[in-house]
C-alpha cells in the first residue's frame with residue numbers, strides 16, 4: 531500500500547511540504563499547516579476493512595501497533611518507519627461509564643474518556659509519540675537537529691521530556707515559573723531534561739521558544755507543529771471504536787491552546803470521510819472564565835477573535851490568552867455545530883469535588899469540562915437522553931496540590947462545598963469507636 535501524508539497550510543495554498551521538513555508555517559500566507567492524507571489511497575479500503583484492522587491491533591503486542599496511536603498508523607503518520615517509532619504503548623485509555631455522576635447531572639449516559647491514564651499522565655502523549663518519532667526519523671536521515679524544545683503549561687513538557695528520554699534525544703522545556711503543579715515541574719527534571727523556569731506566563735514562554743527554534747537546529751514541539759494533532763485525533767478514533775462504531779451526541783473538551791479540540795474534530799471528520807461513521811457529534815469546548823478568549827469570540831458568533839491576557843486559574847494547563855490553534859478550532863466548531871462555554875474557579879473546583887465523590891479523581895481541567903456540561907444540561911442544550919463524552923485531559927494525581935488545598939477549604943475566593951478531611955485521633959479503641967459512631971449517625 532502506498533499511504534502518504536504531507537503538510538499543507540489550512541488556507542489551502544498550493545505548495546505542500548514533506549513531513550520531514552523543518553517548517554511550521556506556510557511561507558506564502560503565514561498560517562499553520564495541517565497534515566493532509568492521500569484520502570484516495572485510504573478509501574481503497576472499505577470501512578469494514580479498517581474496522582477489522584483496528585480491532586485486530588487494539589492493545590496487542592506486535593510493535594508498534596499495540597499502541598492505539600500506531601494501531602491507526604496509516605491514518606496518522608504513515609511516513610515514519612516502524613524502527614523509528616518512539617512509543618510508550620499510548621492510548622487505549624478507559625472510557626469510563628460515569629453512571630452515578632451522570633445521574634446527578636441529569637443524564638442517562640455520561641462517559642469519561644480517561645486520557646490522563648497515560649504514560650506521563652495526560653493526553654499530550656498521543657501527539658508527542660508522533661512528533662518525537664518523526665524527529666528520530668529525521669535524525670536517522672542525517673538532519674541537523676540538536677534538541678527538541680517546547681513551551682508548556684506543564685503537560686506538554688512532561689510528555690516531551692519522557693519521549694525524548696526514551697529515544698535518547700536532548701530536549702529543552704520552557705515553563706512559566708510557579709504556574710505548573712509540583713508533579714509537572716518534577717517530570718522533566720527527573721528525566722534529566724533541561725528545564726527553564728521563566729518569570730512569565732505560557733504566552734511569554736511560547737514567544738521565546740519560537741525565537742529559539744527559528745534557526746531550525748532546535749525543533750519546535752508545540753502544537754502549532756501539526757504532527758501532534760495527528761496523534762491527538764486518535765482520541766476520536768478510540769471513542770468510536772469503544773462504542774462499537776457508534777458516535778456520541780456530544781463531546782466536551784477543555785480548551786487552552788485549542789489544538790486538542792481541533793484534533794478531535796479532525797479525527798471524527800476523517801472517519802466520516804472513510805465511511806466508518808455516518809454522523810458527527812456536537813463539539814463543546816470548555817474554557818476557564820479566567821482564560822476565555824474563545825468563549826468571548828463564540829458569543830460574537832465567531833465574528834471576531836481577540837487574544838487576551840489570561841488570568842491565573844486552578845486549571846493551569848489552560849491558562850492561555852493567545853491560543854495558537856484558534857483558527858483550526860473555530861473551523862472545527864463551526865463544522866460540528868459547536869458550543870463554547872466557561873466555568874468559574876468555584877464552579878470548576880466544586881464540580882471536581884462532586885465528581886470525586888463518585889469515585890473519579892479529576893484534574894481541574896476535567897472539572898471545567900464537567901462544570902460546563904452541568905450548565906448545558908440545566909439550559910436544556912444537552913438533554914437527558916443524549917450520550918455525552920467528557921474528555922478528561924489529565925490524571926488528577928498530577929494535581930494533588932490543588933485537591934489538598936480544596937479539601938482544606940484554602941482556595942482563595944472558593945468555598946469548598948465537598949471539603950472532606952481526615953480525623954486525627956490517638957490510637958485508642960474507645961476514641962476511634964466513638965468517632966465512628968458519631969460519623970455513622972450523621
Ligand SMILES: *Cc1c(COP(=O)(O)O)cnc(C)c1O
Pocket residue numbers: 652653654685686753784785786787788789790791847848893895923924
Ligand atoms: C494541554 C491541556 C489542555 C488543553 O489542550 P489544548 O490543546 O491546549 O487546548 C487541557 N487539559 C490539560 C490537562 C492539558 O494538559
Ligand SMILES: [Zn+2]
Pocket residue numbers: 539540541542543556557558559560561
Ligand atoms: Zn498558506
